[in-house]
Amino acid sequence: MSDLDATFAALADPVRRAIITRLAAGEATPGELAEPFPITLQAISKHLKVLERAGLITRGRDAQRRPCRLRPEPLDDSADWIAAHRTRTDERYDRLEQLLHDMKERP
Amino acid sequence: MSDLDATFAALADPVRRAIITRLAAGEATPGELAEPFPITLQAISKHLKVLERAGLITRGRDAQRRPCRLRPEPLDDSADWIAAHRTRTDERYDRLEQLLHDMKERP
DNA sequence: GCCATATTTAACTCAGTAGTTGATAAACCA
DNA sequence: TGGTTTATCAACTACTGAGTTAAATATGGC
Numbered sequence: 001m002s003d004l005d006a007t008f009a010a011l012a013d014p015v016r017r018a019i020i021t022r023l024a025a026g027e028a029t030p031g032e033l034a035e036p037f038p039i040t041l042q043a044i045s046k047h048l049k050v051l052e053r054a055g056l057i058t059r060g061r062d063a064q065r066r067p068c069r070l071r072p073e074p075l076d077d078s079a080d081w082i083a084a085h086r087t088r089t090d091e092r093y094d095r096l097e098q099l100l101h102d103m104k105e106r107p
Numbered sequence: 108m109s110d111l112d113a114t115f116a117a118l119a120d121p122v123r124r125a126i127i128t129r130l131a132a133g134e135a136t137p138g139e140l141a142e143p144f145p146i147t148l149q150a151i152s153k154h155l156k157v158l159e160r161a162g163l164i165t166r167g168r169d170a171q172r173r174p175c176r177l178r179p180e181p182l183d184d185s186a187d188w189i190a191a192h193r194t195r196t197d198e199r200y201d202r203l204e205q206l207l208h209d210m211k212e213r214p
Numbered sequence: 215g216c217c218a219t220a221t222t223t224a225a226c227t228c229a230g231t232a233g234t235t236g237a238t239a240a241a242c243c244a
Numbered sequence: 245t246g247g248t249t250t251a252t253c254a255a256c257t258a259c260t261g262a263g264t265t266a267a268a269t270a271t272g273g274c
Contacts, residue, residue, distance in 0.1 A: 005119055012115035013262085017188070024192050030221060043263055045222060050261090064220040064271045072194045079189045081124075085131045086182045120232085137251060150233055152252060157231090171241045171250040 003054070004081055007074040010054040015039070016047050023057065023070040030066060110162065111188055114181040117161040122146070123154050130164065130177040137173060 010016055019033050034044040048068060051057045056075070057068045117123055126140050141151040155175060158164045163182070164175045 004124065005121060008115050008119035009261095011185075011189075012112055012119055014112060015262090017111065020192055024194060031219095039262090040264070041221070042223085042265085046262075049222090061271095064218095066221065070192075070194055075189050075193050078118075079186055079193070082118075082182050082186045082189070085127055085177075086179055086186065122232090138249090146232090147234070148251070149235085149253085153232075156252095171248095173251065 004078060006054040007056065007078045010050050010056055011078070013047070013050075015044075016051055019044075019047060019051065019068075020056065020070060023068060027060075027067045027069040029062075030068070033068065110181060110184060113161040114163065114185045117157050117163055117181075118185070120154070120157075122151075123158055126151075126154060126158065126175075127163065127177060130175060134167075134174045134176045136169075137175070140175065 011020075015037060018036070022028055022033060022036075030041060030044055030048060033048070034041045037044065048057065048059075051068075052059060054074055056071055058071050060067045060069070118127075122144060125143070129135055129140060129143075137148060137151055137155060140155070141148045144151065155164065155166075158175075159166060161181055163178055165178050167174045167176070
């Protein structure tokens with residue numbers, strides 16, 4: 001149930017993208033994820049909730065810690081959407097369109 | 108605001124994604140773009156402004172009309188970011204392994 | 215049971231955004 | 245010229261979202 005609205009909205013925030021970058025290197029706890037940022041742990045906790053609701057992370061339990069792990073499916077889905085809208089407007093297509101346009105004007 | 112902030116934020120709205128889908132088939136005017144939606148032309152005009160500020164569309168002039176064209180560069184940038192953050196060890200590797208397995212069975 | 219650590223929840227502020235209606239601007243047409 | 249079409253701007257409402265501080269919850273060590 002990967003929702004593009006939620007995925008793109010989650011990716012629109014630089015803090016959340018940095019968290020994803022960090023998690024691409026391996027799982028981490030909220031405390032570890034908060035460390036590089038000048039915002040409170042509570043704010044990070046909210047960001048993690050957004051990422052979780054978008055399906056971009058899953059969370060485990062290790063004593064008091066709630067380690068986060070990246071979940072790639074929503075990234076794949078959004079990449080697929082972008083690719084589907086990119087291929088039709090790539091350079092070859094633009095050139096073809098331009099050629100047809102020119103042919104219509106000067107037969 | 109980074110370009111990625113603006114691009115992903117623009118892509119997070121279903122109306123704007125539908126507009127992009129429409130524009131992938133060729134350029135269109137605000138009036139044409141507004142037609143499928145149950146919202147006012149003014150609201151569409153705001154959406155187009157968001158897309159323009161994100162660099163996702165460019166606009167021309169044809170009499171009273173302001174035809175919109177898709178601009179693919181921001182889509183490329185966001186696709187690049189996503190591609191760089193897919194976890195390359197788990198699922199991707201599994202898919203490759205499956206592919207190799209299939210190739211071994213049916214050369 | 216009690217205390218420290220790690221994290222979440224609650225309540226609030228502030229800014230931004232999606233939508234509305236009404237007015238305005240620009241280009242064509244008769 | 246005056247009227248029509250096309251699109252934007254202005255002002256406003258309602259909602260969402262990122263951040264805060266303070267309180268609550270969960271877990272392990274003693």
